[in-house]
Amino acid sequence: MIELGVLIVDDEPLARARLARQLGKLEHCELLGEAADAVEALEQVERLDPDLVLLDIEMPGDNGLQLARRLSQMDSPPALIFCTAHDEFALPAFATAAVGYLLKPVSAADLAAAVDKAVQLNRSQRKLAGLPATPTVPAAARRRIHAVSRLGVELLDVGEIRCFIADSKYVVAHHGRGETVLDESLRDLEAEFAGLFVRVHRGALVAAQHVRALHREEGGYRVELDGVGVRPAVSRRMLGQVKALLAEMA
Incomplete structure (x- = not known):
């Protein structure tokens, strides 16, 4: 059962290809698309509605942290896992509510563990968002x-x-x-x-x-x-x- 649709955002084609190969070996994941910069990533998020974004930090234009802040302002934002060569950005990265921070070259084991955490969160979100059979207007809501x-x-x-x-x-x-x-x-x-x-x-x-x-x-x-x-x-x-x-x- 596919539970996570994933978007890879990285300006390096080889890095995207490596992550794509590793994702292909994981259950519950489907690679929806790739993007090389923040502008393309935003377009892909709107079009593909991914559950998870694997996100580099150092990119041309807006960097990954700036993109993450923009994504977090969206309604129903995707989960984020940073995949970067720089360990000094970990603190600001987790301030964006990222579920993982992986250092390049990303190992298959580390990626699998981070993705598994995102899967568990996705299941919890779906459970909390369960749709009632007989909807009612909340007492405090406007009529x-x-x-x-x-x-x-x-x-x-x-x-x-x-x-x-x-x-x-x-x-x-x-x-x-x-x-x-x-x-x-x-x-x-x-x-x-x-x-x-x-x-x-x-x-x-x-x-x-x-x-x-x-x-x-x-x-x-x-x-x-x-x-x-x-x-x-x-x-x-x-x-x-x-x-x-x-x-x-x-």
């Missing part, structure tokens, strides 16, 4: 959301909202009457409405009780919701949870 637009103040009943989709600096709430732009973050909405809305992708939360079907389309899976035409993308690492939710609601 209505205030949205300010050119038309004035709009009140959205939370029960009408089918999904929240991240769009640049804003979040778009999709409901039966259309779309409404919110000046809120997915992370805050997920925390407030835990149990009612569930994450299916780094950029999408859906109303659990309105999930109707899961469709495999070109480029991946999308979830069908009643009452709206939008079909949010489902990331590879959230796919199992969405399938479990549909099974419980059947």
Whole structure:
């Protein structure tokens, strides 16, 4: 069973090739892609949604520590294992919540141990994020959301909202009457409405009780919701949870 999708970020092709060979011998891992710098890495993280990033520190442009800080600010960030030739960066590296710090040349045993730790964390995260069969609104959560637009103040009943989709600096709430732009973050909405809305992708939360079907389309899976035409993308690492939710609601 594949449990971790992995992205390798290193500006040295030989270092990437060595890590790729070692990963190929480990269970529970799938190499999703490679990147040579921070810009390419960010694009790959958004597109591939990896569970784990193997990250060098010294690279052209933003270094690995700077990239790690940017990744940590994302909703549902991947786990990080630093793979570097420099031992002096260990303290700031672990300040980014890295799960491992390996010195080059990385040994197969050290990589396996660090990856195993990431696997255990991933299992724990999935367990904590288990999807309930009968979602309820948390007692402290709002029943209505205030949205300010050119038309004035709009009140959205939370029960009408089918999904929240991240769009640049804003979040778009999709409901039966259309779309409404919110000046809120997915992370805050997920925390407030835990149990009612569930994450299916780094950029999408859906109303659990309105999930109707899961469709495999070109480029991946999308979830069908009643009452709206939008079909949010489902990331590879959230796919199992969405399938479990549909099974419980059947």
